[in-house]
Amino acid sequence: MSEPRGSDSTPPVLEKPPDTEAGSTGENTPQEQPDTTADLGRGGRFWSARRVPAAVVAAALLVIAGAFLYDVVAVRADHDAMPWRSGLARELAERPLDDVWVLVGAGVAAALGLWLILLAVTPGLRSVLPMRRTHPDVRAGLHRDAAALALRDRAMEVGGVQSVRVKAGRRRADVRAVAHFRDLDAVHTDLDTVLADAVRGLGLTRPLGLTVRVRRPGKKG
Numbered sequence: 001m002s003e004p005r006g007s008d009s010t011p012p013v014l015e016k017p018p019d020t021e022a023g024s025t026g027e028n029t030p031q032e033q034p035d036t037t038a039d040l041g042r043g044g045r046f047w048s049a050r051r052v053p054a055a056v057v058a059a060a061l062l063v064i065a066g067a068f069l070y071d072v073v074a075v076r077a078d079h080d081a082m083p084w085r086s087g088l089a090r091e092l093a094e095r096p097l098d099d100v101w102v103l104v105g106a107g108v109a110a111a112l113g114l115w116l117i118l119l120a121v122t123p124g125l126r127s128v129l130p131m132r133r134t135h136p137d138v139r140a141g142l143h144r145d146a147a148a149l150a151l152r153d154r155a156m157e158v159g160g161v162q163s164v165r166v167k168a169g170r171r172r173a174d175v176r177a178v179a180h181f182r183d184l185d186a187v188h189t190d191l192d193t194v195l196a197d198a199v200r201g202l203g204l205t206r207p208l209g210l211t212v213r214v215r216r217p218g219k220k221g
Helices: 051-076 083-094 100-121 142-153 184-202
Strands: 013-014 128-130 141-144 161-168 172-179 207-214
Touching: 051 161, 051 184, 128 142, 141 142, 142 161, 142 172, 142 184, 184 207
Parallel strands: 172 207
Antiparallel strands: 013 141, 128 141, 161 172
16 A cells, blocks of 8 residues: 655745835836746755854853953952852963863864854755746745655656655655565666656756665565
């Protein structure tokens, strides 16, 4: 029996900036409709907002800066410095640079800095595959789960296929099919043809490569 086809699929991602030109003068002037079938070039990957890392870093900096500012103001007001700041200043002044804890702290700070730099220079949103742009003001992306579901549905249309599992990555789709009748080579050939056409139909900027495996169902019991 074939696997049940999921009805809940993740919708494509669309980005369309507000139209500031049309309607700005309040006149209903006819405009030339763009050719939606033309390929306007490749759309880049979608950038993540990085809200969680940004919030964590902002909160940490706020707490640390607030603690130091409070202690400095207290010292300026003729109060004693807090023990933690005095102890920290003493440890930084007395410990040698080759001390284990100094090296560990420097390594952690460097790792955190590299992590933040990596987040700043990489797009993120690895689960969204960019699609070809057919309109200058619209960018579209397809979630990998939705792409895998579309490929699985097309693969189930091939004769002899009992079940299919598809895992879509950023560059390749791994298809594992179980064929309960027909020759395996014939099923493999049909899957290659059908899935290649399905990949082209997804309209992705970088079409997914295919890795297709076909096997017989395992013995029961």
